[in-house]
Amino acid sequence: MRTKYFLLLTAGAIASLSLNGCGAKTKSDEYDRYNRLKISVSNLYFGDYEGGDSYLEQIQNDFGVKFTLYSYPWDTWEQKVSGEVNSRNLSDVFHANIDSYNFGSSYKFWAEDGILKPLPEDLSRWPNLNAMLENTSNIDALKLNGKLYGIPVAKNTSDYSCTFSPFTYIYRRDWAKKYGVYQENDEYTWTQFEALLKAFKKNLPSDTYALGDVEWGAPSITNFYKQVPHCFAYDEATNKYVCNYTTNEYIKGLNEAKRFKQQGYYYEAQNEAADGELNKLYYGNRIGVFYENLSYTNFNDLRRQLITSNTDTPNFNIDDAVAIMKIRGEDGKYVLEGTDNWFSMTLFDNRISNKKLEKILDILDYLLSEEGTRFAIYGFEGYDYNMVDGKVVIDEDYWPKELDGEYARKDNGGKYLRYLATLGYDTLSYDPLTHKPTVKYLENWEKEMHEAYDNGELKVLKERTEVMWLTTKWKSKLSGGMRKAALKNAMKYMWSDPEVDTISKYKDKFGYPWPEVLEEINNALGK
Amino acid sequence: MAKIKLEKLPLARREKPGPSNRFGAFDVVIFIILLVFAFSIIFPFYYLFVVSVTPQEIYVNNPTLLWTPKVSFEAYETVFKEPQIWGGLKITLILLFGGTLYQMFFTVITGYALSRKNWVGKNFVMNMILVTMFFGGGLIPYYELIVALGMPDTIWVMIIPGAIDTFNMLLMRNYFASLPKELEESAKIDGANDIQIFVKIFLPLSLPMLATVGLFFAVGNWNSWYNGMLFNKSQNLKTLQQVLQDVVYTPNSSIPNPNARKITTESIKMAAIFFTIIPMMLFYPFLQRFFVKGIVVGAIKG
Numbered sequence: 010m011r012t013k014y015f016l017l018l019t020a021g022a023i024a025s026l027s028l029n030g031c032g033a034k035t036k037s038d039e040y041d042r043y044n045r046l047k048i049s050v051s052n053l054y055f056g057d058y059e060g061g062d063s064y065l066e067q068i069q070n071d072f073g074v075k076f077t078l079y080s081y082p083w084d085t086w087e088q089k090v091s092g093e094v095n096s097r098n099l100s101d102v103f104h105a106n107i108d109s110y111n112f113g114s115s116y117k118f119w120a121e122d123g124i125l126k127p128l129p130e131d132l133s134r135w136p137n138l139n140a141m142l143e144n145t146s147n148i149d150a151l152k153l154n155g156k157l158y159g160i161p162v163a164k165n166t167s168d169y170s171c172t173f174s175p176f177t178y179i180y181r182r183d184w185a186k187k188y189g190v191y192q193e194n195d196e197y198t199w200t201q202f203e204a205l206l207k208a209f210k211k212n213l214p215s216d217t218y219a220l221g222d223v224e225w226g227a228p229s230i231t232n233f234y235k236q237v238p239h240c241f242a243y244d245e246a247t248n249k250y251v252c253n254y255t256t257n258e259y260i261k262g263l264n265e266a267k268r269f270k271q272q273g274y275y276y277e278a279q280n281e282a283a284d285g286e287l288n289k290l291y292y293g294n295r296i297g298v299f300y301e302n303l304s305y306t307n308f309n310d311l312r313r314q315l316i317t318s319n320t321d322t323p324n325f326n327i328d329d330a331v332a333i334m335k336i337r338g339e340d341g342k343y344v345l346e347g348t349d350n351w352f353s354m355t356l357f358d359n360r361i362s363n364k365k366l367e368k369i370l371d372i373l374d375y376l377l378s379e380e381g382t383r384f385a386i387y388g389f390e391g392y393d394y395n396m397v398d399g400k401v402v403i404d405e406d407y408w409p410k411e412l413d414g415e416y417a418r419k420d421n422g423g424k425y426l427r428y429l430a431t432l433g434y435d436t437l438s439y440d441p442l443t444h445k446p447t448v449k450y451l452e453n454w455e456k457e458m459h460e461a462y463d464n465g466e467l468k469v470l471k472e473r474t475e476v477m478w479l480t481t482k483w484k485s486k487l488s489g490g491m492r493k494a495a496l497k498n499a500m501k502y503m504w505s506d507p508e509v510d511t512i513s514k515y516k517d518k519f520g521y522p523w524p525e526v527l528e529e530i531n532n533a534l535g536k
Numbered sequence: 537m538a539k540i541k542l543e544k545l546p547l548a549r550r551e552k553p554g555p556s557n558r559f560g561a562f563d564v565v566i567f568i569i570l571l572v573f574a575f576s577i578i579f580p581f582y583y584l585f586v587v588s589v590t591p592q593e594i595y596v597n598n599p600t601l602l603w604t605p606k607v608s609f610e611a612y613e614t615v616f617k618e619p620q621i622w623g624g625l626k627i628t629l630i631l632l633f634g635g636t637l638y639q640m641f642f643t644v645i646t647g648y649a650l651s652r653k654n655w656v657g658k659n660f661v662m663n664m665i666l667v668t669m670f671f672g673g674g675l676i677p678y679y680e681l682i683v684a685l686g687m688p689d690t691i692w693v694m695i696i697p698g699a700i701d702t703f704n705m706l707l708m709r710n711y712f713a714s715l716p717k718e719l720e721e722s723a724k725i726d727g728a729n730d731i732q733i734f735v736k737i738f739l740p741l742s743l744p745m746l747a748t749v750g751l752f753f754a755v756g757n758w759n760s761w762y763n764g765m766l767f768n769k770s771q772n773l774k775t776l777q778q779v780l781q782d783v784v785y786t787p788n789s790s791i792p793n794p795n796a797r798k799i800t801t802e803s804i805k806m807a808a809i810f811f812t813i814i815p816m817m818l819f820y821p822f823l824q825r826f827f828v829k830g831i832v833v834g835a836i837k838g
Contacts (some may be wrong), residue, residue, distance in 0.1 A: 225790050289596070320591075320594050
């Protein structure tokens with residue numbers, strides 16, 4: 010009898026704990042002792058920043074809020090967000106990696122499940138934020154029943170009609186000059202590109218390689234041939250979507266990449282390289298041509314690492330060691346991967362009050378304004394900087410320079426909070442903490458590529474919008490894994506793995522679930 | 537009285553060293569194998585140290601170096617100046633001392649209670665605990681439970697759930713059970729109550745096993761990162777191992793990052809790793825004998 014009671018009690022305790030886990034439907038607003046509304050924010054880009062500076066304090070006082078800031082770790086960001094969403098252990102404001110591939114399985118699913126709080130339909134109260142959202146590519150794809158469930162974080166705010174990722178090649182111009190294969194203005198035809206690789210292969214020591222791709226970008230050579238960056242290519246002849254990795258164009262590119270491997274141009278362990286390995290090889294002076302994401306941060310980091318690595322190298326010229334290579338494919342065109350002008354989204358827990366949401370939007374709107382941007386970048390007017398004839402003049406008594414001539418880093422909460430709406434690429438050219446010649450160099454390259462696009466000399470790889478943002482059951486669940494598996498097989502083919510050493514064996518790898526997912530997509534789109 | 541004749545026993549003959557006592561070819565092979573084995577264990581630590589004192593410009597041009605032509609302790613300076621490292625160390629030390637004491641307390645008293653003569657529900661409790669050794673509730677229910685208890689983002693989430701480790705509790709239980717029952721009986725005759733018997737008789741007799749279990753917990757707490765990684769968001773709650781993970785991790789460069797990163801050279805990474813393993817490297821060799829001794833003693837009675 011006693012055992013029975015004990016078991017009943019245990020079952021009751023477990024049930025009550027489980028029900029407790031279902032959580033409340035709303036979070037009540039809480040205030041600190043200064044009557045400031047408490048808001049918790051989790052973001053990938055807070056890094057080791059946790060607040061405490063006078064800039065954040067100023068924002069908190071002006072807007073009557075008190076922030077608790079958390080950062081997501083880089084390596085487990087997506088898992089963390091997923092765990093927090095599923096357990097409803099969310100910060101009031103959180104940051105998720107939303108893209109067209111996981112759109113259906115994350116953002117759309119969460120919004121429909123009542124986890125996300127939509128933005129107010131009328132955003133006219135926040136003109137700066139509204140203007141930024143109106144400039145966001147594919148914003149309509151993110152609206153569900155006319156509502157936007159978060160803020161796409163702006164990545165590129167330029168006015169260009171076409172946006173592309175800066176995934177491209179840098180090379181050792183100094184080596185190219187040394188071996189007599191340098192081409193004026195870093196412009197290379199396909200034949201000249203191969204001649205350069207050949208010269209590097211011939212002249213460099215055996216542990217130094219002519220060509221390497223960043224781990225997630227291999228095999229980059231296929232870019233010059235394929236139609237779309239990832240899974241689903243459109244076949245005009247049959248009016249159907251097909252597997253990109255088995256199209257004739259992709260296979261032609263793959264065979265060219267395999268030929269490059271057989272010629273010994275590629276880094277010998279490219280097929281099993283760990284994260285960051287190729288980067289390390291490049292700044293270790295062991296790669297001649299490197300395919301990488303040349304965002305300002307990555308590019309500048311590479312430059313700094315290379316400078317550190319070559320402290321003892323006489324006459325080392327950093328500009329010659331990391332020059333962007335402009336390669337034209339066999340069709341005479343440059344190639345780049347198309348992208349949206351935003352990356353990831355700032356989302357709001359549906360349980361927060363309207364008042365809290367509005368406070369956050371107020372702050373973001375301010376930080377996107379001219380005055381707010383100056384605050385986020387420079388700090389306090391009359392202290393960190395002064396306005397002289399409409400121009401910003403930094404007061405170096407308050408903002409000293411380091412020994413290397415760069416401004417000393419200082420935490421500014423405004424800058425970090427601004428990351429909830431934009432990655433700050435719009436301020437790179439005047440942010441005192443950026444290396445201006447590097448920013449200028451990248452901006453010039455971007456401008457050149459846009460001109461090439463306008464002249465029909467740049468091929469931008471991009472999936473069709475209708476398939477990119479299409480949500481179907483299996484596409485949403487499987488396409489991420491399918492893409493990874495496809496690239497793995499492509500690398501196996503290049504490295505002549507016995508399992509995939511012929512094209513027919515390679516094509517056989519695209520059995521289940523490819524035909525099923527493609528059929529689902531074609532049916533959904535009425536193809 | 538009959539005289540007893542004592543026979544002189546032959547003295548044990550000293551045998552000449554035979555072939556089995558010589559250092560033969562087989563021994564040489566074994567010696568070489570063990571030497572290679574020892575080298576394979578020691579070399580990573582040695583390499584770690586060499587890289588940690590090698591300037592970046594030398595390392596990147598020769599990553600397979602066996603010694604550095606120029607020794608620099610700059611990497612250690614950088615690591616020691618990093619407030620996150622000290623913050624991580626603080627949390628790890630709290631876990632090391634507070635967590636270990638807490639775990640010891642619950643594990644030892646549970647082990648003791650379960651080693652005593654039959655009391656109502658003993659087998660049920662024992663079985664309930666044993667089940668957790670073979671079947672877990674699963675990560676999602678565990679996560680939900682911790683969230684429901686309001687423990688995320690607190691230091692408690694790294695301490696409270698680990699109150700009892702079944703394996704260690706069984707070691708303690710077996711050890712207590714192996715001690716003579718007469719000790720308890722005689723103490724009772726002398727008027728001692730259960731707590732006095734436990735504290736004044738059984739605990740002092742169990743020191744080797746307490747040391748063993750304590751070391752298991754201490755090593756586990758020093759290396760602790762999992763619950764912190766899963767449940768905590770605040771920077772100031774990161775354990776030393778989590779901070780180390782941040783130092784050695786290379787972010788995927790396809791994800792845009794507006795923040796300029798700190799330059800983390802290989803020597804800084806290696807210096808940080810060295811810093812986190814040094815305490816265990818120093819103490820483990822001296823204390824590991826307790827591990828073997830304790831487990832063997834505890835295994836006498838099942």
